[in-house]
Amino acid sequence: MTTETNTPNHAAGQPITIKSQSLWQEAMGRLLRNRGAVTGGIIIILLVLTAIFADVIAPYTFDKQSLLDANAVPVWITKLFPSLKDYGVINNKYLIGADSLGRDLFSRIVYGTRVSLAVAFVGPVISLIIGVIYGSISGFFGGRVDNIMMRIVDVLYAFPGLLFIILLMAFFRTTLAQPPEGTFAYYLGQLDAKFGGLLFIMIGIGLTGWETQARLTRGQVLSVREKEYIEAARTIGVTNSRIMFRHILPNILGPLIVVETLSIPGYIYTEAFLSFIGLGVNPPTPSWGSMISAGSRALRAYPNQALFPALALAITMFAFNFLGDGLRDALEPRLRGTQE
């Protein structure tokens, strides 16, 4: 490992030395040699493209309804599930069939990518910002501040996570649904409605997901701040915030990225789970979770309505898990196997 030589040489205007680049390049090389991680990465890129070009890919809009085609199934699915032949509306208008309201399942899955990916990318940003700021303040100042701040995190850890987020969502959904016009809550509610209910999910995920980051950051900061180069920076009179952002943060970035990537599947799942129990996105915004929920109610009659969104969700979580695993092996070989 070249960690010790990794002291980034960021002093005014100096070019970054080759050695400090080589750590990241080396990690990149390790990552690219990992077949699972590369596959995961490619799938994620494809998913991102799907989300961006959803309007082009999807043959219908996600709320285009045609009640005559309710629960329609194409011919190839009736071959897969022969029992469907007896009662299904069989036509080839839809690639994988339509849901109980006559909306194209495929289009809804395609649009659903947006919701899942938005959570996958914004969730980590929120929890990173809160967690890193919190954890670095705690670790940097140490002593009593550290003690109090970490006890608060401990208390939050004792909250049963899923129950807490359900309660939080119930609070957001009802309290901020019709606040008096002109207040902050009102604009927040408006913004949330614009995003189809996604904003509150992200806030909820951010509020419940930052504790791990905070603990990790604190631990890393504690171990890094005793290093000689921090002492050197201090002796030449560098300010606290500059030490934090220029000297400490770049050095603890690796583990943070790894843990954050590995927690993305959890965020995606949380959104799907909330939509599953009806506290997630507002209909008709499609979410894989709410599609699985609707589909599993008709599981006996139309298995395709639950299985395809379930497949989409599983593939996405696979991709992020593989990438996260690869990143961990590449950036932090010592962490291997210690993460969930």
Next chain:
Amino acid sequence: MLAYILRRIIYMLVVLFVVSGITFVLMHAVPGGPFDGEKKLPAEIQANKEKYYHLDDPLYVQFFSYLSEVIIPRVTTDAPTLLSNDDYLLTIKTGEHWFKWMNFGPSYASRSRTVNDIFRDQLPVSFQLGLFALLIAVTIGMPLGILSALNHNKWPDYLAMSVAIFGVSVPTIVLAPTLVWIFGVSLKWLPPTGWGAKPPFVLGVFPSTLGWDYFKYAILPAFVLGFGSSAVIARLTRASVLQVIREDYIRTARAKGLAERAVILRHALKNALIPVVTVLGPLFAGLVTGTFITELVFGIPGLGKYFVISISNRDYPVIMGTILLYAVFLVISNLVVDILYGFLDPRIRYE
């Protein structure tokens, strides 16, 4: 050690106090009350109901009277009544006196039941489900982890770790409908919904009948719930075994000519499984508290279902009771694990 445990218990109480405080505030911040139905009640009836349940008191009075009902034990000469505000989780008769402890209050939504009734009837189901899930997680996870560590970087390792990634990537809401469809609907091997045990339960938690009629309901949901955790256990076991077989004492054991089998079983695994055993506590708490998707899909009458319903009903005592119960589960299992760690690994000492 005793001082350490005492300090931890005091700290635990503080945590529970804060958890109940946050829950109380959050739940009362959600607008609407438990008696807002489709049809609006006449104002005086509404007021009467609120008065009966003390909902017209200031919030802090409600909070502290709730806590005192739960925490402070009562010793009275009155025999327990069937009133909904006189139901204690623990009621013991000693001579003339009744010792009563932990009154979690009535349920507003189902008027003939108390929160304690819900605990007595529904919690055991969630508990059994969690226990089976843990068993499945361990029986799949540990061998998988050991296998993959002993064949480090060979095909069994890759295979086992692929299964583990599969386990963490396929969430409950995907696995549950899929398995119900395969085994419940198509093959008809197992019932797609339901639970095989009814109250009363043996010792308050265990089913009174065991047999195929019971297990056939438990297999699918327990597998669905436990599979994800088996991946966690597999990864942890693998990492732990890998670390231990590089230790000096393993080399010593090999050097003195012990059979490979004895080295692995007696020296490596015994030490490698300590961290795995200690993760079981929080895992179990997580399984018991995380059952509600499984309960929802499989139509199991467990506690999770009540929690989700109680929020939309503004059934304050049920919300408080469930969250507190789960939190107690979590903190106690963490404490047990920390104490257990000290016994299993003598190198760890608590001040």
